[in-house]
Structure formats: structure tokens, C-alpha cells
Amino acid sequence: MALGLSMSARRKFRTVIERKLFDTGGDQLAALLRERRTLLITTPTVYRLYGGKVQAFLGDHKLNASIEVVRLSEERKSLEAIEEICALSIDHRLGRNDILLAVGGGVCSDLVGLGASMIRRGIRHVRVPTTLVGQIDAGVGIKCGVNFRNRKNYLGAFHPPTAAHIDPSLLATLDLINVRHGLSEIIKIALVRDSKLFELIESYGHRLLHSRFQSPAYVADRVIRRSIELMLEELSQNPFETNTKRLVDMGHTFSPTLEEESGFSLPHGEAVAIDLAYSCLLAEDLGILSSEHSQKVIRLLQRLGLPVSSPLVTVELCKTAISNAIAHRAGQLNLVLPARIGKGMFLESASSLNEDRLKRVLDRVLAAAASSSSKSAERLGERRAPINLQIAKES
């Protein structure tokens, strides 16, 4: 006789977009935190910039909350940091119904989320993402994780937050590099889902970048809202990634291998931009995408100061990336390509991706990159030092 346990859990989380969350807004967040103990975890940079406002918010709403400022960074995205978060939950006597509140970028929300998934086998966590990547991607998904044995996000969990509170005014202090990383992900989702969003970025991307999404505020908010909506629509159909056909994987087939090849000195957002450019030209070469549309994408990336190529991109690297993707996607390539701006499709197998084609596309990418070399020179002053992280691949 076979005995089984039938389990079903329907969980929902709320995403609220509200400017001036810690100034004049925040009533919904305060209502959620009331009646519980909250341990707010943030990072030194975010605390320096917003700690005063956060403290005033907690005090004004008379919340039972403590703040811990923890050094959380990509270099420290490890089990050691998880232990630190778990130890803090003991120090602050967090109970089953209490809340961990992450106020920070994607690293902070991934670490706090994973800590929350482990403490007492799962307590609530709430996110206030403070980077563009956090607001439109990391902070509104249900995944969390840490790097392990040189593998990016190798250990992790699906542990949905109770809520994500998105305040675009927190982006005002972000550096341009990090705004670009978020824009790269926004272009990705627009490319496979929404031509209108793509047009908005074409028209306003430059202003949004340089104002750090502060002006025009109504456009910034619309772009953020729409990107989140699209991301949530995609995730809700396939929350646990059992289906390896994921439109959100646009720009994420060649980029993981490229990041790895760079020793992780190439930031994820830039690797995604390079992948987007290569994928568009590949789609054009396969007769899937018109030249008019592929050129539009490449022009937009370049106008926003995102790279479209790197000396590290070679035919060999593309071949390795393709076999890595097949291994990662349970035996199918499922390369996401745009059929037109706003509509993605899947190339299921690699049979049409012969060496000649990969080389021809690479030559075209290099030609496009050469035409924008002056822009790259302009950006050199913004480039930060490579991080000292030897990670093998995104999981």
C-alpha cells in the first residue's frame, strides 16, 4: 500500500508602488508591521543614505522594530552572511509570526529571504528594494539564494515575501552603473513582452537614466510598474521554474558564461546587454527578426551606454554557453529570441546554430560595437573596480 501526503499551498504576495515610503507614505507597510516584532536588516550604504528617515518612520508609526546594519555585498553573499542573519534573529528573539524586513539591493533581499526561509523553517519577510534591479527583478520574485563553492546562487530557496514595497524615490542616490543594470533588465522584458514599454525607454531612457528615475516621475513610475507587472505575469505562470521555457530568460543564455569567463568582473547587467545584442542579431540571421528591429535594440542599448559586445565573446564562448544552457534547461536549449520588439519566441534546439552562423553574427556584433566605441570611452570614468569573486555560474 502506498501512502501519500497531498499538499497544496496557494500564496500571494502584495507589491505596492509608492513614492516617499519613509517620508509621507508607508501606511500600508506600517499596518503590515504593526502587532509584530520586526527586524529590519539593511546595509551600510543604504543606512547612511536613508537610516534617519527609516528610524523616523518606525518611530512615527510606533512600530516594535529594531534595525541591524550588516555588511552584505556580492562578495559576502555566502552562508556566513546567512548565519549572521540567523544569529541576529536569535539575538532579537524573533518568533514564528515576526518579520524580517530587507531594506537594500538584490543582495540584501536575497540574503534576508534565504535567512527567513530557514529560521524556524520559514518566517515572513518583507522587501523594500533600493536598487532598480531590486525594484523590477530581485525584490519582486520569489527566489532567494547565496553563492556557494564558486557558483552563483547555487544554494537558495523559493520563499515568497509577504510584501514588496517599491519606492522609486529611493533610486535618486543610485550610481549610473546600477541604473543601467536595471535598464538592461527592463529592455529585456520589454523586448519579449511589450513594444509600448520598449518605446517608452526609447523616448525617455536617457532622461530616466540621468535623473535616476526621478524625472519625469510619471514616466519612471509607469516604466517600473509595467516592468513589475510583466515580471509577475511571467513568474505566476511558472513560479518554481518547472517549465524551462521562460521568456524572462531573454538575455540570459550567453550572459552567464560570459560573466564566468570575465571572472565576474563584467557586471550582470552589462553581460545581459551583450547577450541581448547578440541574440537580436542571431534572430535576424535566422530570419526571425527584421533588421529594422534588431538595429533599434542595438541603438537603444548603445544610447544608454550599455555595451553590445566584449572581447571575451568568441565563437567558442558562444558554443560553451549553448551547451551550458542545454544542461541548465534539462536538455533543451530554449533560447529566447525576439520575433519582433514586444514578442519573444523559443529556439528549442541548437541544430541551426552552426559555427558559420555564430561567427557571422559575432562579426556583426563587433561591427556594431566598433561604431559605438566613443560612447564606451565616455563611460570609462564610471566603471567600478572588478569584484573579487570567483564564481562559476548562475544557477
Ligand SMILES: NC(=O)c1ccc[n+]([C@@H]2O[C@H](COP(=O)([O-])OP(=O)(O)OC[C@H]3O[C@@H](n4cnc5c(N)ncnc54)[C@H](O)[C@@H]3O)[C@@H](O)[C@H]2O)c1
Ligand atoms: N532573487 C532573484 O530573483 C534575483 C533576481 C535578480 C538579481 N538577483 C540578485 O540580486 C543581486 C544584484 O542586485 P543589485 O543589482 O541590487 O545589487 P546590490 O544589492 O549589490 O546593490 C548594488 C549597489 O548599490 C548600492 N545601493 C543599494 N541601494 C542604493 C541606493 N538607494 N542608493 C545608492 N546606492 C545603493 C549597494 O550598496 C551596492 O553597492 C545579485 O546577487 C543577483 O544574484 C536576484
